[in-house]
Structure formats: C-alpha cells, structure tokens
Amino acid sequence: MKSFAIISLLATTLSVVSKTFAAPDPNFHIYLAFGQSNMYGSGDIEEQDKTVDSRFQMVSTVNDCGSRKLGTWYDAIPPLATCDAGLGPADYFGRTLVETLPKEIKVGIAVVAVPGCDIQLFEKDNYQNYFPDDWMYPFIDEYGGNPYGRLVEMGKQAKELGVIKGILLHQGETNNEQTDWPLRVKAIYENLLTDLELKAEEVPILIGELVQLSENGTCGAMNAIIQTVPSVIPTAHVISSEGLKQRGDGFHFTSPSYRVFGQRYAEVMLDLLKDTTPVNDECFSVSLGYPCCQKTTKVVVVDEDGEWGAEDGNWCGLKANPNPECFSIKLGYPCCQNTSDVILTDEDGKWGAENGDWCGINN
Numbered sequence: 001m002k003s004f005a006i007i008s009l010l011a012t013t014l015s016v017v018s019k020t021f022a023a024p025d026p027n028f029h030i031y032l033a034f035g036q037s038n039m040y041g042s043g044d045i046e047e048q049d050k051t052v053d054s055r056f057q058m059v060s061t062v063n064d065c066g067s068r069k070l071g072t073w074y075d076a077i078p079p080l081a082t083c084d085a086g087l088g089p090a091d092y093f094g095r096t097l098v099e100t101l102p103k104e105i106k107v108g109i110a111v112v113a114v115p116g117c118d119i120q121l122f123e124k125d126n127y128q129n130y131f132p133d134d135w136m137y138p139f140i141d142e143y144g145g146n147p148y149g150r151l152v153e154m155g156k157q158a159k160e161l162g163v164i165k166g167i168l169l170h171q172g173e174t175n176n177e178q179t180d181w182p183l184r185v186k187a188i189y190e191n192l193l194t195d196l197e198l199k200a201e202e203v204p205i206l207i208g209e210l211v212q213l214s215e216n217g218t219c220g221a222m223n224a225i226i227q228t229v230p231s232v233i234p235t236a237h238v239i240s241s242e243g244l245k246q247r248g249d250g251f252h253f254t255s256p257s258y259r260v261f262g263q264r265y266a267e268v269m270l271d272l273l274k275d276t277t278p279v280n281d282e283c284f285s286v287s288l289g290y291p292c293c294q295k296t297t298k299v300v301v302v303d304e305d306g307e308w309g310a311e312d313g314n315w316c317g318l319k320a321n322p323n324p325e326c327f328s329i330k331l332g333y334p335c336c337q338n339t340s341d342v343i344l345t346d347e348d349g350k351w352g353a354e355n356g357d358w359c360g361i362n363n
C-alpha cells in the first residue's frame with residue numbers, strides 16, 4: 001500500500017540533502033548600484049546622515065575600509081561606496097524603503113562606483129580596452145581592477161542571503177550626449193541578469209537623470225538620451241532630477257538634493273513593489289528559503305527542520321499538522337474524515353479509505 005510512497009521518498013532523499021545549503025531570506029531585499037561620481041556619492045555627510053535604521057544594510061564592496069571588510073554587511077551608514085565616498089542617492093533610497101515597507105523587510109545595498117568613469121568600465125568584454133585618466137586607477141584598483149566583476153561577485157553573495165530586487169544606476173556625464181548610451185546600458189543590464197541568473201521582470205533597473213539644464217548642469221542635455229532608455233529596456237525606469245540643485249561644479253548634487261533623489265528612486269521602487277507583503281511565516285520552511293505548501297499535505301520527507309512536501313517541482317514546508325492525533329499525516333496520507341471503517345491495520349495504525357486514497361483513523 002505505502003510502497004509507492006517509499007519509492008518516491010528514496011528518489012527525493014538525495015536532493016533533500018542539497019536544500020540545507022540554500023537559505024536566502026525572502027524578506028531581505030537587496031539592490032545592486034553602480035555608476036560614476038554621483039552614485040559614488042559626492043555630498044557632504046551631515047549629522048542627520050550618521051545614524052540609520054539597522055534594517056538598512058550595506059555590504060562593503062572594497063577591502064580595508066576602516067573596520068569594514070569586503071563582502072561583510074554593516075548598518076548602512078555612509079559612505080556606502082568606498083571609505084572616501086560621500087552621500088549619494090543610494091542612502092536615502094534605502095532609508096525611504098525601510099521607513100515605508102513592513103518591518104519584517106530588510107533592505108541591503110551594494111554600491112560599486114568609480115568617479116569619472118565611462119560606461120565602458122562596466123562592459124565586461126570591453127573594460128580592458130578602457131584607458132582612463134591616471135587619477136582614476138586607484139578607484140578602479142579598489143575593485144580588483146574590474147568593477148563589473150566586483151558587482152557580480154557581490155550579487156552572487158547577495159543571492160545567498162536574500163533576494164535581489166533591483167539595480168540602480170547613475171552614470172552618463174562621461175558619456176554626455178552619446179546616443180549609443182542606452183544600448184550600452186541595456187547590454188550591461190542583460191549581462192548582469194545573465195551572470196546572476198535573474199529575470200528582467202523581477203529585477204528592474206532604475207536610472208537617475210543628471211543635473212538638469214535648468215539647473216545649469218554641464219551635461220543636462222544627456223537627460224534627453226537617458227529618457228529613451230525605457231524604449232530599449234522595458235523594465236527600466238527613469239528617476240527625475242527635476243529641481244535638484246547642484247553643488248556648483250556643474251556635475252554634482254548637493255546633499256539635500258541627494259536625499260530627495262534617493263527618495264525618488266525609492267518611490268518608483270515602492271510603486272513596483274506595491275504588493276509586497278512579508279513572505280508568510282506560518283510554516284518553518286520560509287526562513288530556509290522554501291515556500292509553504294499550498295496544495296499538498298503529503299509529507300515526502302521529514303528532517304530536523306520539519307515536514308517537507310513537494311509542489312510544482314519544488315520543496316515546500318508543510319504547515320503544522322492540524323490534527324496531530326492522526327498518525328497517517330506523517331506518512332503522507334490524510335486523516336479519515338467521514339469514515340471509521342477500518343480496512344487494514346498495520347504497525348502504524350488503523351487505515352480506512354476515502355476518495356480513492358488511504359486515510360488514517362484516529363485512535
């Protein structure tokens with residue numbers, strides 16, 4: 001009678017072993033950010049920026065940054081990019097998200113940005129042909145000479161801890177008025193999705209405008225090109241810099257402007273996340289990165305974490321047994337609901353039959 005269950009149990013035991021290695025937290029939302037000096041952060045870090053809700057975390061993308069170590073997570077106190085960076089749009093992006101999202105959700109960010117860099121620096125098949133000004137090399141060296149590679153490395157680690165929810169970009173001053181920029185961004189975005197095994201529809205890219213012409217931005221004309229990106233990347237969203245003041249150099253925003261800019265990135269993201277509710281925690285498996293079983297109550301295997309079922313080709317956690325007195329649940333059979341006719345008794349207990357399936361009869 002139960003032999004088929006035993007066969008399926010054997011067939012799945014091996015793959016159960018591997019699940020213990022994967023435990024990303026579905027409520028840890030991680031964003032990858034890249035670009036040049038504005039993403040790096042060029043604003044003064046002021047008193048109000050020096051404390052942060054610990055639900056907003058940053059990963060150090062460089063080594064030996066004070067006490068911060070490459071690949072380690074910290075409260076997202078600026079600077080987020082490197083030790084020498086300032087306030088940037090990523091700061092108040094994360095702060096706004098954690099302020100708005102349910103408290104179960106944590107937000108993480110990985111910022112890889114090089115002041116002055118051309119978009120070419122992030123082209124994985126072409127960055128080695130980029131020969132920037134000498135002063136930029138120390139910045140690039142902090143990323144092992146390959147900022148794109150560092151971003152992917154951070155992304156891979158992020159996927160083990162949480163869920164990558166989006167990509168933030170601020171770049172374009174160095175490619176001012178170059179009409180091929182949108183397609184180059186598209187190629188980089190697609191490389192990131194491929195290298196990190198992400199789906200475009202689940203991981204949008206948010207791209208901020210440069211200081212506007214009306215604010216005397218030196219590269220304000222580039223915004224007309226940036227605005228065309230969604231026509232080549234359907235999952236891209238442009239973040240307006242309208243009214244955001246510059247610091248006086250024609251390129252960089254003021255700290256108050258970075259704060260508003262970050263909020264604007266967050267507002268667009270929040271709109272995309274509208275339906276985000278914390279992943280339901282009613283069964284043990286969610287914290288291990290597996291959903292609760294929705295349709296099945298059959299136990300396929302039991303380990304030290306709990307009872308596992310399988311659904312749509314995935315492991316799922318079974319909710320607490322509503323009827324613990326019924327022995328058959330553990331064996332993958334429901335409790336008898338409308339019958340008490342014992343058809344068979346074995347070492348497990350008394351069996352009835354209902355709807356063409358075996359069921360356990362309560363003692």
Ligand SMILES: *[C@@H]1O[C@H](CO)[C@@H](O)[C@H](O)[C@H]1NC(C)=O
Pocket residue numbers: 214215216
């Ligand atoms: C832009 O520059 C012009 C000419 O120098 C000046 O009159 C104007 O006030 C500036 N606008 C802003 C927003 O700084």
Ligand SMILES: *[C@@H]1O[C@H](CO)[C@@H](O)[C@H](O)[C@H]1NC(C)=O
Pocket residue numbers: 337338354355
């Ligand atoms: C038990 O009987 C009720 C009422 O007739 C019915 O709705 C339910 O589906 C039955 N359950 C099973 C497992 O047969």
